[in-house]
Amino acid sequence: xxTVTEALNTMDYGPAPESTGHAMDWLKSRGFGHFIxxxxxxxxxxxxxxxxxxxxxxxxxxxxxxxxxxxxxKAARKAASGWAALxxxxxxxxxxxxxxLMQKRERLFAVLETLDNGKPIxxxxxxxxxxxxxxxxxxxxxxxxxxxxxxxHRPHGVCGQIIPWNFPLLMLSWKIAPALAAGNTxxxxxAEQTPLTALLFAELCIEAxxxxxxxxxxxxxxxxxxxxxxxxxxxxxxxxxxxxVGRKIRHATAGTEKALTLxxxxxxxxxxxxxxxxxxAIEGVVDAIWFNQGEVCxxxxxxxxxxxxxxxxxxRLKARMKTLRVGDPLDKSTDIGAVVDQIQRQxxxxxxxxxxxxGAVLHQAPAYxxxxxxxxxxxxxxxxxxxxxxxxxxxGPIVTLMTFRTPxxxxxxANNTRYGLAASIWTENITTxxxxxxxxxxxxxWVNGTNMFDANAPFGGMRESGFGREGAREGMLAYLAPAxxxxxxxxxxxxxxxxxxxxxGDAIDRTRKLYxxxxxxxxxxxxxxxxxxxxxxxxxxKDIRNAVEAADKAGKWSGVTGHNRAQVLYFLAENLNARAAxxxxxxxxxxxxAAIARAFYWAAWADKFDGRVHSTQSAHVTLAMKEPFGVMxxxxxxxxxxLGFVSTILPxxxxxxxxxxxxxxxxxxxxxxxxxxxxxxxxxxxxxxxITGPRAELAETLAKHDGVAALWAFADPxxxxxxxxxxxxxxxxxxxxxxxxxxxxxxxQSQDFLHHAVQIKTIWVPYGA
Numbered sequence: 001x002x003t004v005t006e007a008l009n010t011m012d013y014g015p016a017p018e019s020t021g022h023a024m025d026w027l028k029s030r031g032f033g034h035f036i037x038x039x040x041x042x043x044x045x046x047x048x049x050x051x052x053x054x055x056x057x058x059x060x061x062x063x064x065x066x067x068x069x070x071x072x073x074k075a076a077r078k079a080a081s082g083w084a085a086l087x088x089x090x091x092x093x094x095x096x097x098x099x100x101l102m103q104k105r106e107r108l109f110a111v112l113e114t115l116d117n118g119k120p121i122x123x124x125x126x127x128x129x130x131x132x133x134x135x136x137x138x139x140x141x142x143x144x145x146x147x148x149x150x151x152x153h154r155p156h157g158v159c160g161q162i163i164p165w166n167f168p169l170l171m172l173s174w175k176i177a178p179a180l181a182a183g184n185t186x187x188x189x190x191a192e193q194t195p196l197t198a199l200l201f202a203e204l205c206i207e208a209x210x211x212x213x214x215x216x217x218x219x220x221x222x223x224x225x226x227x228x229x230x231x232x233x234x235x236x237x238x239x240x241x242x243x244x245v246g247r248k249i250r251h252a253t254a255g256t257e258k259a260l261t262l263x264x265x266x267x268x269x270x271x272x273x274x275x276x277x278x279x280x281a282i283e284g285v286v287d288a289i290w291f292n293q294g295e296v297c298x299x300x301x302x303x304x305x306x307x308x309x310x311x312x313x314x315x316r317l318k319a320r321m322k323t324l325r326v327g328d329p330l331d332k333s334t335d336i337g338a339v340v341d342q343i344q345r346q347x348x349x350x351x352x353x354x355x356x357x358x359g360a361v362l363h364q365a366p367a368y369x370x371x372x373x374x375x376x377x378x379x380x381x382x383x384x385x386x387x388x389x390x391x392x393x394x395x396g397p398i399v400t401l402m403t404f405r406t407p408x409x410x411x412x413x414a415n416n417t418r419y420g421l422a423a424s425i426w427t428e429n430i431t432t433x434x435x436x437x438x439x440x441x442x443x444x445x446w447v448n449g450t451n452m453f454d455a456n457a458p459f460g461g462m463r464e465s466g467f468g469r470e471g472a473r474e475g476m477l478a479y480l481a482p483a484x485x486x487x488x489x490x491x492x493x494x495x496x497x498x499x500x501x502x503x504x505g506d507a508i509d510r511t512r513k514l515y516x517x518x519x520x521x522x523x524x525x526x527x528x529x530x531x532x533x534x535x536x537x538x539x540x541x542k543d544i545r546n547a548v549e550a551a552d553k554a555g556k557w558s559g560v561t562g563h564n565r566a567q568v569l570y571f572l573a574e575n576l577n578a579r580a581a582x583x584x585x586x587x588x589x590x591x592x593x594a595a596i597a598r599a600f601y602w603a604a605w606a607d608k609f610d611g612r613v614h615s616t617q618s619a620h621v622t623l624a625m626k627e628p629f630g631v632m633x634x635x636x637x638x639x640x641x642x643l644g645f646v647s648t649i650l651p652x653x654x655x656x657x658x659x660x661x662x663x664x665x666x667x668x669x670x671x672x673x674x675x676x677x678x679x680x681x682x683x684x685x686x687x688x689x690x691i692t693g694p695r696a697e698l699a700e701t702l703a704k705h706d707g708v709a710a711l712w713a714f715a716d717p718x719x720x721x722x723x724x725x726x727x728x729x730x731x732x733x734x735x736x737x738x739x740x741x742x743x744x745x746x747x748x749q750s751q752d753f754l755h756h757a758v759q760i761k762t763i764w765v766p767y768g769a
Contacts (some may be wrong), residue, residue, distance in 0.1 A: 002061065011207040016332035018121045020640065023111040032061040032195070034068055034219060037203035040214030043068065047221070049196060051518040052118035053329050053338040053372040061174025061195050064220030069299045072216040074537035076185040076693045077295075079088035079213030084155050084183040092143040095180060096253055097208040099136035105204070106133070109197055113169055116196045118338030118373065119292050120329045128597035129451060130144045132173035132536050135471075138455035139177035146182060149473070153480040154206075155183035155609050156259055157235035160228040163189035163198075164241045165340050166295040166395075168299060171524055172198055174459075175238055181235045183481035184236070186217045189228050193340050195219040221612040226252070236479070240297075243393075243419075243464050254725035261478050262731065263297070263460055265393040266421030269414035269741050270300030270450070271436065273310045273407075276426035276542060281313070282320050285399065286335075288424055290324060293339050294397035297465075298422035300450050302390055303401040304413050310403045317379065317401075318363055324377050326368045336397055338372045345373040348396035355380055355389035360400070385416050393688040395420070407432065411439045418730075421463030421552050424450040430765075437763050438625075439761030443469075445763045458624050458760045468732040472614055474624065482752050487740030492716040493638060493665050494530035496538060510666075514543055514692065515657040515675040517550030518685020523693070528569040536668050539693035544660060547689035548707040551631045551658035554686030558628045562607030565654055568601030572650075572681035579677065586670050587642045594744050595646045601749050602650040609655065609754045621765045626758040628656035629709040629733075635695060635723070636663045637714040648712060652751035653687055657710075660689045660702060668692040694717060703734070712756065713737070734760075 032049075033042040043062025051058050062068075083091070102109065104219075109132075110124040119128075142149075159179045163171035168190060179186050190198040198217050205215045218224055222245075229237055229252050239249050253260050270288050272281045288300030305313045329337030339345050343658040354364050360383035367625045368374040378398040380389050389400050404410040414423060414436075423442040429431050437445040443461040446452055453459065453471075460469040468478050512528075513520035514537045523537035537543075557565075576583070584592040609626060612639040616622040632652050637644035641664040652659050663671030671690055678688055691698060699719050702708050703726035713723040713736040720736035727734045735756045741747040 002114065002620055014333070017328070018111060018114070018330045018332060020111055020115065020330065022108055023115060025739065026108065026112070026200070027059050027196075030059070030199075031619050032063060032199055032219070033216040034057050034062050034216070035199065036068070036072045037216065038206065040202070042437065047192065049116060049193075050114050050341065052340050055371055058115055058283040059196065059724050061219050064189070064218040064224035064227075068218050068220075069224060069227040069231055071189045072218050073158060073231050075213035076216055077233050077475055078188050079211055079289065080157050080185045083185055083211060083214050088144050088146050091183065092140045093180060094208060094210055095136050095140035095177060095283070098204055099133050099140060099209070100200075101135045101204045101208055102129070102136065105200070106130070109169055109200060111197050112200060112331050116194045117165065117168060117635060118329050118340060119624075120330055120334045120337045123292060124336070125291040127165060128170045128226050131455070132169045135173035135177045135455040135533060142178070142650040143181035146476070148475065150476065150480055150608040152369045152483050154482050154483070155540045156479065157184060159184045159236045159238060160231065160234040160480065161186055161188045162225045162228065162239045162241065163188065163190055164235070165193040166292060166297070167336075168194040169197040169201070171240055172201060178470070178475050179238075180214065184397050184479055185214045185220060187228060187234070188219065189218055192219070192221040204476070221634040229253065232256075236260070238478075239263070246466060246731060249291045250731060255721045259481065260720070261460075261470070262466035263289045263468070263470065264464065264466040264731070266299070266461065266465050267302060267391070267393055267417045267419045268295045268298050268300050268442065270439065271410050271426065272303065272305040272313060272416060273427040273429070273432060274429050276526070277428060278309060278313055279447075280318060281426040282316050284426060284448070284450050285317060286320065286324070289399040290336055291451055293336055293375065293393050295339060296451065298444060300422075301394060301425045303399055304404050304410055305401065306410075307403040307405050314381065314401060321363070321365060321377055321379065324365070325369060326365070326374060326376055336377060338374050339396060340373065342373050344395065345375055347610045348394055348398060351388060351392060351394050352378060352380070352398055352438060352691055354381060355387055358387050358388055359383060360389060361681065385413060391417065407436060411436060414440045418464045421465035422446070433765070443759070443761060445761065447763065447765045448765060449764060450765050452617065455624070456614045457622050457692055457764070458762050460653045460760070461760055464731050466731060467759075472624065473612070474760050477755070482750065485739040485747055487742060490638065490714070490716045490738050490740055492718055493695065496531070496665060512672045514539055514633045515678070515688070515690040516543070516547045517553070517689065518679070520675065521546070529693075531580065532667055532669055534669060536672060536692045539691040539698060541697070544698060544701045544705065546658040547691055548705055550686040550689055551660060554658045554684055555630070557653070557658055557684055557687045558630060560656065566603045566606035568682050569599060569650060569654060572677060572683065573599035573603060575677045575681050578603060583642060583670060583673070587674070590744070591640060593644045595643045598643065598646050598749060599650060599703060602654045605651070605754060606654040609758070614646070616764070619766055619768045621767060624762060625761045626655070627761050628757065629759055630657065631708050631742065632657045632659050633662045633705075633708045633711040633759070634659050635699045635702070635713040635715050635719065636661055636671070638664045638666055638739070639740055641667040643748065644714070645671045645674070647748045648753070649688060652712075652757045653683075655754060655757040657757055658687045660691060660708070662691055662693075662695055662698045662702070665692070665695045671710050695721065699723050700726050703732075704729055706730045708732060710756075711735070714741070
């Protein structure tokens with residue numbers, strides 16, 4: 001007979017199954033068509049919704065077509081003006097009603113989510129559904145306050161929203177709640193694998209008395225999503241899903257005025273320092289990679305542990321893996337349920353096989369013997385940074401482990417990825433935590449925690465993890481459009497010619513050069529073009545390459561304090577004022593004085609556009625830090641060649657960016673002559689680089705360059721379209737405006753410039769003895 005101690009150590013959990021009776025009754029009593037204009041309509045074709053834990057069919061769901069999408073968009077368009085015209089209080093009451101109704105049906109939502117997705121009922125019940133409800137409560141508040149908190153902003157109109165299968169209800173709430181709060185109407189396309197909770201939510205829209213057409217839900221596969229993206233009646237697309245599909249959406253929307261936010265894939269580092277609480281970090285790994293079967297875009301799928309504790313940590317982790325329970329997701333004692341379908345299971349296994357073939361060692365529990373799409377938790381060790389398991393998003397319960405020696409090496413390994421969604425840092429040293437948090441390239445950083453979410457915490461990525469934020473004030477701004485410039489459409493300019501023109505007869509010719517890395521440089525082409533009686537360099541892609549390299553080397557500028565940047569910009573304004581008469585001869589007194597004033601204005605903002613502290617979970621400080629992108633490209637406007645140049649490059653560098661600026665093609669002389677002002681104003685070499693030449697060609701080169709992190713284009717529609725399309729390579733955010741601005745007025749110093757010059761990093765820091 002075993003001793004009491006032995007019995008306690010070997011005791012199995014008894015089954016604790018969740019009843020599916022109410023959920024199955026609901027499924028049997030419903031037909032699952034599209035929800036359009038306040039009612040359900042049947043589709044011409046259907047497909048099966050499958051329980052991934054059993055392989056059994058749950059329901060037949062309508063397959064959306066382009067015609068269904070068109071009907072839904074028209075319904076949303078018809079409802080848009082009326083919904084936007086409601087007071088914030090009226091919209092808030094609708095969102096509050098939805099939150100209350102969701103609370104009343106929490107258990108039904110949780111069971112349906114587990115049946116449809118395969119995640120453990122514990123997670124559906126305790127995490128997904130409460131957080132979905134929280135988003136509607138939170139955004140009911142924003143609806144109430146929007147008119148006061150977001151003056152001079154308006155709703156986009158009709159929002160097309162496409163959500164993934166890993167958090168079906170939660171992603172729905174992340175998308176729909178802020179869109180409605182801001183005054184938009186929506187057409188939502190849930191993932192074809194997991195449409196059921198979205199259709200249950202549609203019933204709540206009817207019960208809550210939501211006006212017809214405000215929320216429309218069309219089910220179906222990727223063809224329905226593509227039709228939504230391409231529909232001319234949609235004003236904004238919000239997509240959560242794979243990076244590959246995100247690229248396609250970036251291309252598809254490039255020739256339109258659609259606003260776009262993308263929340264894409266990740267390969268998040270989980271960094272463990274020697275002084276960390278190792279037991280807590282082990283539990284952190286469980287939450288980071290085995291939560292939701294690892295089907296989490298921000299899953300901590302790359303463990304980086306300091307070498308001195310790596311053996312101890314690895315042994316403890318292997319022991320903890322043995323206690324994880326894989327099985328029926330409806331059992332309350334299950335830790336890991338089923339992945340969403342057999343296709344995903346096969347993909348996970350294929351990547352693991354490739355990783356092992358490349359030298360990794362797999363530590364994995366025996367396969368679960370039940371039917372369904374199950375994958376046992378796995379740990380890959382002995383692999384290099386280039387191993388496929390370290391570079392490709394697995395999206396399953398498989399984690400890799402590597403070691404590091406110094407904090408600098410940890411940062412290098414953490415940033416050795418094309419993604420930039422999240423990171424988790426484990427240390428008892430707050431100085432180390434904040435130092436590493438500032439250096440990792442990630443939109444969300446958790447200190448001594450992981451996978452923490454809140455409606456009042458901005459969520460979103462950097463690099464190829466997408467752009468835009470969801471949640472909190474920053475997420476509301478994504479569903480609001482600032483007042484648009486009222487100027488005429490910008491017109492294209494002809495490509496410059498290198499053919500010489502007749503001379504003026506002047507005895508001395510003043511040679512203009514490009515400005516790269518703090519020095520004047522001849523164009524790589526060796527050619528120049530005539531403009532305003534002068535010759536200016538004809539820059540090309542090699543000059544852009546050199547400018548990007550110079551800007552990259554000037555990275556210390558991003559770490560300079562806001563006060564120091566302000567001092568430099570004030571000095572620049574002072575020196576520009578000293579040469580006002582010279583510039584006035586080129587562009588006139590009014591534009592020159594406006595440029596001087598604009599330099600003072602952006603200097604004033606350099607140390608005042610601060611981040612925020614958000615109220616989220618108890619015993620946490622949640623920081624929303626505004627960070628520069630790094631290297632930015634700026635296609636300056638043709639109009640106002642001095643004022644437009646100053647108004648675009650200065651807010652970018654005021655926020656800590658380094659820029660490659662393409663000035664007015666027709667009159668680049670004021671911008672080129674500004675180099676002496678930059679030199680004498682203590683602007684470090686490489687912070688501002690000026691390349692003249694064919695705007696379309698230079699803009700395309702900047703858009704394609706992976707070393708450019710963000711791009712602004714104040715140009716004609718063709719250049720704007722090309723900039724957005726060509727940026728899909730590294731998915732850099734592009735701010736493109738084809739309407740002329742009034743650079744002399746308020747449009748020339750809008751806070752839009754500051755918002756587009758920074759990206760938000762959300763840092764969660766716990767506290768308590």
